[in-house]
Amino acid sequence: MTVADALLLALGAVAVGSGALVVTSAHLVRSGLYLVVSLGAVAGLYLVLGAELVAWVQILVYVGAVVVLLLFAVMLTRAPIGPSTDLDRPALPAVLIGGGLGAGLAVLFADAFRWVRYPEADPGTAERVGEQIFGAWVLPFEVISILLLSALVGAIVLSRPDVGARSTPEA
Amino acid sequence: MELLVRVGAVMAAFLVLPLVIGQAEHKVMAHMQGRVGPMYAGAFHGWAQLVADGVKFVQKEDITPREADRTVFRLAPIVALFPYLVVILTLPLGPDLVAQSLDIGLFLVLAVLGIGVVAVLMSAWASANKYSLLGGVRGAAQLLGYELPLVLAAASVAMAAGTLSLPGIVEAWRPWWLIWQAPAALVFFIAGLAEIRRPPFDMPIADSELVFGYMTEYTGLRFAFFLLAEYVGIVVIAGLTTVLFLGGWHGPFADQLGWLWTLLKVAALSFVIIWFRVTYPRLREDQLQRLCWLILVPVSLAQLVLTVAVKSLL
Missing domain, CATH: 1.20.120.1200 (NADH-ubiquinone/plastoquinone oxidoreductase chain 6, subunit NuoJ)
Structure with a gap:
């Protein structure tokens, strides 16, 4: 070790x-x-x-x-x-889902890699990460940028009644 | 052995520089306000005032409020101090004079400075005091907001230099960058002031309304830790501005006197930070957020565009 x-x-x-x-x-x-x-x-x-x-x-x-x-x-x-007594945390479903997911992932990894020894990867310097992102992975990168941008715009629209979210006439 | 020397040097800088800055603050503020400041401790112009203060802080009773969350309350001052220690470790003094050279030092510095806000929230909440909590919430809003222009301004200079290493940035620096990167330098310095919560950005600890904000319940050594963090914060912000925008060790005889140039620039900027405290009234909460989002962020974004434009023309 x-x-x-x-x-x-x-x-x-x-x-x-x-x-x-x-x-x-x-x-x-x-x-x-x-x-x-x-x-x-x-x-x-x-x-x-x-x-x-x-x-x-x-x-x-x-x-x-x-x-x-x-x-x-x-x-x-x-x-x-201090402790809160009124927390609503269903323990059993959480344990089932969390434990199941964890075990499933563990089995998947163990099965996929077995006991193969891989050579140590080169350190992930800023230069290498940058080359990869803006070279091979530029399209996914741009798609994620657009996703984030639309989420930002959405947040602004939701939080400003004068821009979007027309007030519904009440009664 | 060499490692020991480096760690020892950083610890010495960490303990001595805040004292120098603190004493300078006492004296500069006093003279700007037409008084003499501390004069008795240590005989010559009260040079030992802060040492005496330190002794006083150690002797004071360490009080934790009854309703407080004790563990979190006690941890907060250490969390507040720790990031600055890491930053000092990476600041280059001269061409080969840096405690720990990293190829993404700038990124490390920005990431670690972001931890400060956790300490503010911890101390604010754990004190079980509404003044503390109000101060902490103000502090968190301020720190989160001003982190954005800080990072954007630093990104501009990193793009100009084409590296994220702090010594590398100083290496690449040229005198005309003073003009090219001037908006970023201003934004960085102002946002840095807000990050260390110095006046005029001391809304989170506004003593006329919140007693002392998130530090209200602290006494003795733990309060001294917060004070130390504030003074080290001045060194860190002045040091970062020097390294990123003022050319660090560049100057006449840089080969021999580089470290002196860095220290001189840091001292000059620290003086400006103290000067600000005496000159400007505290910004109101809405003015503070307005300055950040409507002035600093757009200016830093425009600077990024300018940096790219000039860089691609060259």
Whole structure:
């Protein structure tokens, strides 16, 4: 077992453990903070695998923006300190779906790769990622850009009654 | 051995620079307001004032409010301080004088600076105090908003240099970039000021309305950590602006005196940051968001277009 293996295992354990805490913790805001730890650990996994750029994107986008937006929203509505008793979280279906999906993916990966040893990939530097995205994968990239752009425009239209969403005459 | 020297140097910079900046703030503010500032501690013009403050902070009782979420409350100051330590690690002082050279250093810096907002939300919520919570929500809105022009302005200079490495950007820098990248430099500096919540962008800690915002409930050493984070933040923003837009170590005799040029530029920018605090009144919340979304973001987008245009003409 190399250092990288040990790091991967440790970071994976942190990611899974804090991920489990996200859904089991009764403290609403702490759940969000556990999500920060979980996503940070995933960024660590990317770093160990040599995908430096993806790791920092993970930190910038997920930890720095998505989770913060989530926490922000929770704090604007209700954010009790201490456990909440009125959380509506059906445990059994969640365990079934989550466990089933996890097991299915694990079987799929184990079946697809068996115990083949692959040579270590080149580190995912910004240069290589850029060449790939704007070379081989430019069409999917543009399609995703358009998707994101339309989502942005949609968000603006929804949040501004004077632009879209005509007011329905009441009664 | 070499690693130890590097880590030691960064730790020393991390501990000494904030003290220098803090003392400069005391003195510069005092003189701009027609008073002398601290004069007693350490005899000569009160140079030891901040050391004395540090001793005072250590002696104070470490209070955690009864209703607070203790763990989160205690972790927040450390989370606030940590990103700046990482950023200092990557700032190049001279041509080969950098603690840790990375080929995507700029990206790392921007990503890590984004973590600061988590600390603000943690401290705000865990304090169980409505002033704290209000300050934290204001802070989060401000940090999220100003991150956008900050990243866009940095992207402009990265495109101009054709690299994401901080030493690489300084290497590629030419004096005429001062004009070419001037809008981006301004946007970056202003957005950086807002990122470290310095006046005139100190709405989240507005002491006349929110006591001290998300730091209200903190005492002793934990409060000192927040203060330290603020001063290191000044160093970091001044340092990043220097490295990205003012040519870092470039200057006469750059081969021998490069590190001195970097430090001088950082010191000059830090002075400007302190000057801002004494000069401008605090921006109201709506003015603050308006400045970000209606001025800084469009300017940085226009700068991106300009950068591409000039770059493709050359």
